[in-house]
Amino acid sequence: MTPRTGLLLLPTYDSGRLGALAEMAEATGYDDLWLADERFFREVYASLTLCALRTRRIRLGPCVTDPYSRHPALTAMAIATLDEISNRRAVLGIGAGVSGFRELGVDASRSAVAIREAVDLTRRLLAGETVTVKGREVSFADAVSTSPRRVRICPSTSRRSGRPGAGSRAVSPMARSCRARWPTRSSGSSARPSTARPGRPDAILRASPWSRGSTSASPTTGEQPVTSCARGSCAA
Amino acid sequence: MRPGLVRSLIAQRPDFFTFATAGLAVPAALHDRVLSIPYTHDAAPLRAVAPEVPDAFVDAVTLTGPPDAIAPEVARLARSGIGEIMVYPLGADGRIETTIERFQTEVMPRVRAELA
Numbered sequence: 001m002t003p004r005t006g007l008l009l010l011p012t013y014d015s016g017r018l019g020a021l022a023e024m025a026e027a028t029g030y031d032d033l034w035l036a037d038e039r040f041f042r043e044v045y046a047s048l049t050l051c052a053l054r055t056r057r058i059r060l061g062p063c064v065t066d067p068y069s070r071h072p073a074l075t076a077m078a079i080a081t082l083d084e085i086s087n088r089r090a091v092l093g094i095g096a097g098v099s100g101f102r103e104l105g106v107d108a109s110r111s112a113v114a115i116r117e118a119v120d121l122t123r124r125l126l127a128g129e130t131v132t133v134k135g136r137e138v139s140f141a142d143a144v145s146t147s148p149r150r151v152r153i154c155p156s157t158s159r160r161s162g163r164p165g166a167g168s169r170a171v172s173p174m175a176r177s178c179r180a181r182w183p184t185r186s187s188g189s190s191a192r193p194s195t196a197r198p199g200r201p202d203a204i205l206r207a208s209p210w211s212r213g214s215t216s217a218s219p220t221t222g223e224q225p226v227t228s229c230a231r232g233s234c235a236a
Numbered sequence: 237m238r239p240g241l242v243r244s245l246i247a248q249r250p251d252f253f254t255f256a257t258a259g260l261a262v263p264a265a266l267h268d269r270v271l272s273i274p275y276t277h278d279a280a281p282l283r284a285v286a287p288e289v290p291d292a293f294v295d296a297v298t299l300t301g302p303p304d305a306i307a308p309e310v311a312r313l314a315r316s317g318i319g320e321i322m323v324y325p326l327g328a329d330g331r332i333e334t335t336i337e338r339f340q341t342e343v344m345p346r347v348r349a350e351l352a
Contacts, residue, residue, distance in 0.1 A: 002348050003313075004320040007336060010277075024333060028340040034322060038277070063322070098247045099275055 006032035008063055011042040015050055018042075022051035026058040034063030034093065039100025045078045052086035059089050064156040066097025067118035068106045073140050075118070076125040080149040088150070094118060095156030113137050119153055126151055237326055238286035239279055241293055245270045258296040263288070298326070303338065307346035314351060 007025045011018065025033050033051055037044040044062045052060055060082065065075055075092070083090035096111035108114070114137035121138055124131045128148035132141050245262065248254060249271065252262050262270065266288040273281050299306045310321060325335035 001314075001319075002344075002351055003318055005340065005344060006320050006322040008322050008324045021333070021336070024336055028337050029344070030323075030336075030340060032320065032322075041277070099277065102274055 004031040006030060006034055006063075008034045008036065010036045010038065011044060011047045013042075015042075015047075018047060019050055019054045022054045022058070026055045030058060032059040032061070032091070034061055037062040037065040037069070037097075039069065039103065045082060048082050048090075049085055052082060052089065057089075059091050060086055061091035061093055061154075064093035064095040064097070064154075066095060066108070067111070067114035067138060068097055068108050069100060069104065071140075072118035072121045072138055073125060073143065076122040079122075079151050080126060080147065083149045083151050084147075090149075091152045091154065092122065093154045093156050094122070110137055115155055119155055123153060126153075237294060237298065238289045239282035240326075241289050241297065242270065242273075242282040242285045243275070243277065244297070245289075246273055246275050255293060255296060260290075260292055260296060263290065266290075303342040303346055306339075306343050307350060310343060310347045311350040314347065 007021075007030045009018070009021060013021065022033055033055070035044050035047050035051070044065070048060050048062070051058075061079070070078070075094070079090050079092045094115060096115060097108060100106075101108045113135075117133070117135040117138035121131060121133055121135075121140055125144070126149050128144065130142065130144040133139060244254070245252060245266075252260075255262065266285070269285045269288060273285070276282070299309050313321060323336070323339050325332040325339070327333070327335045
């Protein structure tokens with residue numbers, strides 16, 4: 001099956017060029033436009049909004065955000081707003097993150113737990129639940145999102161991040177929770193059939209051209225992702 | 237490209253997972269310098285280390301060449317079962333538009349033909 005194609009950009013471009021790049025991505029046939037959520041560049045949701053307003057078809061999302069630089073409840077709010085502005089084209093990539101933590105004074109050493117808890121909270125808020133949770137890394141008290149949105153959430157991993165062993169076990173439960181509790185979104189108005197298959201997790205993995213001869217896109221878990229990144233160093 | 241690779245190496249400390257999986261060990265001199273730099277997008281410290289990055293590291297994480305050379309590699313990735321190829325475009329002097337357009341208009345038609 002022919003894979004979807006996505007374009008990943010670091011938001012280093014001024015608004016004129018970013019808008020033109022978004023239009024080009026859509027005109028040439030990319031399925032998805034992903035913007036890195038990294039510090040300290042142009043803000044990712046403002047940039048995604050600009051891209052949404054310049055396009056009609058292409059799917060849009062951060063690749064990837066993280067559980068630390070923005071509270072997951074604020075991430076839920078941001079992606080829901082983008083989904084509304086873009087007429088249901090938003091998708092949320094979330095991973096461990098790397099940039100800006102030192103400057104922000106963030107301890108990101110327990111990223112596997114944080115991602116799992118952030119995915120869970122974000123999903124529940126997007127589903128319109130009133131949520132109170134006290135997790136190991138993510139807590140939230142007694143609030144509800146304004147309007148439920150069906151936004152696909154894609155956990156991301158690329159490496160054994162943080163403490164030894166933590167990352168290698170991280171993506172599997174994250175991807176499983178994504179698969180088990182979040183319905184696969186249909187391909188919407190797109191004429192192209194969705195590549196998401198029931199029973200398969202969405203996960204953004206950083207594969208690279210190195211994976212010669214490998215039949216599994218995930219060297220750490222054996223999970224078969226539906227989304228991948230053909231580059232060794234995309235934003236996380 | 238090479239400064240970007242230095243940034244990637246810094247992000248992947250301490251085990252340099254992507255490159256280790258590709259069978260590449262970080263040379264000692266490069267290893268020490270990578271450990272000494274905080275994660276940054278600031279080009280200056282990355283450029284200072286860039287000449288230490290071996291060609292094999294560049295080849296391991298990039299697809300470079302004419303569409304006829306790139307398409308089989310993309311098709312091979314597609315056959316691994318992934319559902320989306322995400323392109324991070326590179327171009328001389330930051331001119332990425334040509335890469336963005338040619339991947340979709342020249343590479344992907346060849347990929348589809350190969351997978352058909």
